[in-house]
Structures are given as C-alpha cells and as structure tokens.
Amino acid sequence: GTLFSDRLTGNIRYSIPEEMAVGSFVGNIGKDLGLQPERLVTGRARLFSPGGSEYVALDREEEQLVVRERIDREQLCGEAPVCSFSFEIILESPIELYRVTVEILDINDNSPVFPRSELKMEISESAVPGARFSLESARDLDVGVNSLQGYSLHPTDHFALKVHSRPGGSKSVEMILQTPLDREKQEQLNLMLTAVDGGNPKRTGTVKINIAVLDANDNAPVFKQSVYRASVPENAVKGTLVITVSATDADNESNGHIQYYFEHATRNINELFIINPSTGDIIVTGELDFEKSKLHEIKVQAKDQGGLTDSSDVLIEVLDVNDNAPKMTVMSFSSTLPEDSVPGTVIAMINVQDLDSGDNGRVKCSIDTALPFKIETSLTNYYSVLTDSVLDREQTSEYNITVIAVDGGSPSLSSNQTLHLKISDVNDHAPQFEQETYNAYLMENNPPSFSVFSVKANDADWGANARVSYYIEESDLNGLPLSSYISINADSGVIYAVTPFDYEQIKLIKLRVKAQDAGSPPLSSNATVSIIIQDQNDNAPQVLYPVQTAGSLVAEMVPRSAEVGYLVTKVVAVDVDSGQNAWLSYKLLKPADRPLFAVGLQNGEIRTIRQVSDKDAVKQKLTLIVEDNGQPPRSASVNVNVAVADSFPEILSEFTDFTHDRDYNDDLTFYLILSLAVVSFLFIVSIITILSVKCYRWRHERMFYKSGGNLPIIPYYPPHYKCCSLSVSQHVLHSYSSHSAVHSQKKG
C-alpha cells in the first residue's frame, strides 16, 4: 500500500486497490508509527474496528498489516466516490491508540449492466420528430473513470440518443425521434443500445430494443413536472403519503385514462414505496432508514390506454430523526489498578458510535465528577478514562464508574456503561500497635512457658501487606540474651515467660516488640513492653538475731531488780520479699500464766511487763513467732533464753538443767541427763574456780558486775542488713502491688 502518514494526529493512511489476495502486504505499521521494535508484541497490539468487519490483520512479529479478507470496494462503499475504512491499533501498558485509515482504490472489475437484456416498446407512427422516449439506464458499480461513461445506439436511422445528468448524479438516457416512422413500411424496429465505461480496457453492456410501430391515433401523456422532489422523516409510518405525481393527456375518454407505474424500480424501492396507479400517490410501505439510504430516486411512468407513455423523476429525501442511541464499546479496560498509580493513568478506552447524523449523531461522554476520575477525548469518538487524583485503597477499595454518552438530538438519546474498578493494595501502611507502651504484670514463680500478655498491631493494608508478624528485639538481661527469658508468638503476639521468674532477682523487664508486615518491602513499627514482676510471699522471715545454733546456751540476763519495761533483747528478722510480704510482726508463743515478758508487735523488742518476783524461775525460755503479712503468711520461730538472776553463779547453777526437760521420763533420757549433769557439774566447778580467781584479782572492779549485766542485749546487726534501703524499696514495691491489684481487677 501507499502510505500517507500524519504524525501530528497519530493518523496513518494507506491506499490499496480492491480485490487484493488474502495475505497481501498493506503497510509496515511498526515503522510507520515510529514504534520501538517489539513494542507491538510487548504492548499486545490489536486492531479495533467499531462495528466493522476486519479486512486487515496485524502481524505483530513482522510489524505489518496484511489483507485478511477479500475487499470488494463496491460491496464496501457502493457508489461512493471515495471508499475507505478505519480502525484503531491499541497498545497496552501504557495504553496508546493510533488510527489507521485504509483507502480502497477502484479497479475496473464491473461492466455496465442493464436491468434487462431486452426492452419492448410501442411507438405510434404519428409521433413527430423530437418526441422523446426514455430508456432504462445501465449501472456500473465501479466509480470514477471506471464507471459508466456513455451510450451508443445502433442503427441510428430514426433515433438519436440524449444523455441527461440527473440531480442524484446518475445519468438518464433518452431516444429522440429524428425521422417519422411509417408502420406500413416498417412494422418492427430492432435497435441495440450499448453502455460503455472509461476503464482500461473498456467494459460494455448492451440491451436490445424492439420497437413495435403503432397506428396513429393519439397524444402521449405528459407529466406536469419533469422532476418531483419530496422529503419524508425516516420514522414515517406505513401509509404516509409522500407526494402525488400527475400527468395530463390531450386525448379524451379512453385515451385520456392515465395509469402510473414505477419504471424499472429496484427491489428496494418496491419494498419501501408504492404508487397508486390511478391517483399517482406515492405512499410509504416499508421502514425507511436514513442511515441506510438518504435519498431515493424513482422513475415514474404515466401510460395512457393507447400505450403512450411519459416519465418523470421523483427524488425522495429521507430526513434524519434521532432514532439511534449512542453505542458504547469498551475497547480496553484494566479492572484492577494499584493504589499508587499516578494521576493521569489511563484505565479505559471507550469508543462511541451514533448512527444518526448531524447533531443527532454528535456524542458527548461524561462521568460522575465526584469520582477521582476524568474522561477525555483524544480522537473523534474515542474517549479515555483516567485517574484524576491520588487513590487510596484503604479509603475506597472499588469504584463503579458509569460513563454516560449523550447525543445532541432533541430529545437526546443516551446510553451508559459501568466500569467496575478494583483498587489493588500497595504496602503503604506500617503495622500500628494499639499502644506505644504496654505494662504487663507477672506474678513471680510462674510456670515455664507461661503466657504473660499479648500485644496487637493492626495494618490497614490488605493481604500479605497486612499480615503482621511479631518479634522481640534481642538484648541482654543480667548477662543472658533476652530470648532465654521471654519469647513471643510471631503470629498471635502472645508474650511468654520462658522460665519462672524470681522477683527477688528480676523486678522489671523492658523489651521492644517489633511488628512487621509481609509486604515487599516490609514495613514495621515498635512498641515498648514493660513486664513488671510481682512479688509473691515465697520467702519466710529470717531471724538474724539471736543467732540460732543447736544447743545454744546463750541467754539474755535480766536482773531481778529490773524495772517494768526493762529491755531484755530485740529480735531482729528480715524478709527478702517486699511490701506486705515483708512486713513482719512478732508474737510470743504460749505466754505463761503471769507473763513476765512481752514482745513489741512491730519492733521485736522483748521487755519486762512487771517486777520480777521471787516466784519467777531463773531460766526462762521464750518462743517467738515472726510472721510476715503475706497471703498466706509465712513465719519463723525463734527461741530466746532469758536468765533472771543477779549474779553469774546463780545463773550457772540454774543453767545446769537448761536442757533438762521435765517431761522426759524414759530411761534413756534419764541416763543422758545424768551424764550431762555430771559433765556440766565438772565444767561449772572449773568455771567457778576460774571466776573466783578472777574475782579475787579484780575485786576492786566488782562494780562491773552490777552495771554490765545488760551487755549481751545490745542487738547484733549483721553487716549486710541495711535497714533504710530496705524500707525504701518496700515502699516502692508496695505501690507496685497496688497497681497490680487494679490491673487484675480490670482483667477480671
């Protein structure tokens, strides 16, 4: 084909002759469009011809257009002088559209053809020279020089030919009588009419004309007008009168009785119109269609009873009515669009066709302006729908875009088409924790793999982009990796304590939990979780003083002269728990009938509560219970030996049977006690001897014995006993435990 390219509009025009063999080369489309090599393949190029059959095919690999079907110009365009068809080439990603027009050039493949091969006529011998007789025209389907060019008649002794150009563009032919006819000489005339076109070589068509010469008697009818013009709307109902033709005849009576006919009418004309033979009314009998035929040319004949005729042309113009709604074709549509598409991304190409003409066929497309889309027209009748702003799937995940096409008729007709567009997700949201920081409470001595708490992060995206996994950021705790203490279920976000915790060792664990989605690339965020270990009353009080050793003989001395409230000793105990669990109270177990001693409930101080009387035994054994305030409480007991005496000898004599328990009376015990007593006696004697010697030596220091009796009562504090710091931390932990109470109430 021959190429006429118009790069400015993206239009390409090829010219090829009709009747080319299937597969013939039409054009080098890839090169002519200036496309990158392979673009036709990668863009999945295809042809789109709205409503038309596809005469041309695209060979993507060769980047060529080839003939796909036999193209008959006459079938495609009829007698239109210029014949072409157009189609679009659509490319995807990105969408591109090119219009290609192929013009079909005529070849002289049709001869002029007469409707009949033989024509019978009757002509009166009285016809005067100059009388006209209309003949059937021939038709040549070709156009231009290949169409009908002229007629010739043979022989030409009586008649000459006259060719008229009709208003519709076709030609009519008439014979004009040159010399009078004489029936007595020649009853029958045989003529040959030849039509010839202008092709190379020329093609011809012929018709035989047999003329019967009649006796003289009459005048021929004559039409009042040589051409009648009428117009009728295409939606005219059957029975509508279009026009009335009329002819007159100079003869009277029988010869004046005129009948009207369509002369050489085509089938199409006979389907659409009928003529009343006696009145000359032309009436609509079929469905007119402006889109099929805008003008009908009919030859009417008036004939009197003598057989004489006249003919006239009737031109019926069909008026367009807006009877066709625009027809919309979605040529290309991507039904899913990523939410990060830039504004201006083409999502659909639409073709609209309206078969009406003028304003009735002028179509405008629109879409709802509230949507973030717009519609634009690039080529006539082609529209593209594109995004107008940034989309957000999290806000609107799908759109129904209704494209409305309205023509310019009055009233106008419209049609619409809805595009269902889904917005696909892009990983543009990080998982979001419900809180930035979390506090969790864990009672110490938890079982292993105990579920402590769970965190949750939400991701507004969809699918894998919203599938959140949880991780703990690794760090060290007391020299060990955090993962040996705490783990997290990556899917559920449940945090587990791997091992039992001991409040006395770890009171608080701070960890950073990361939530990460499965997008590509993934997005993540952090939250801080503080796991607060809560104290449990798992430690009993520990007595630091007096030091408990088996069989201890250590005793506190109380002079018989001691005042009421005399401080005997102070029991010192600690509890490594905290808060209530470490809040200690002291009680005497089994107080005697007339107790001499009492213990301070809070401070553990043992004091006399009355004057010592003679009845009070020298040795007294007090058992104290030290109890913490936990739930349940834990306790420890401590024995305190007290000696009520003024002097050592007195004490010693009494302490010989300190270990003696009067309740024991079996033999073994008796012998044991006996042997102990003997040993003790010897021991005491030696002590007394030593003491006597010492007493003698330092007689002047006897005062010491009177005032120094209280010496052992000064409390003994172990070096690591830090009274103040303990009380501070007790206070802090007490407030933790009240938090935990609130927390567990909320959970409950």
Ligand SMILES: *[C@@H]1O[C@H](CO)[C@@H](O)[C@H](O)[C@H]1NC(C)=O
């Ligand atoms: C779009 O239309 C379909 C059916 O026609 C309907 O199910 C859907 O809900 C509509 N979507 C929107 C966003 O209007």
Ligand SMILES: *[C@@H]1O[C@H](CO)[C@@H](O)[C@H](O)[C@H]1NC(C)=O
């Ligand atoms: C998460 O924490 C790490 C370090 O702890 C930090 O580098 C990162 O920026 C944090 N990410 C977010 C989203 O806060």
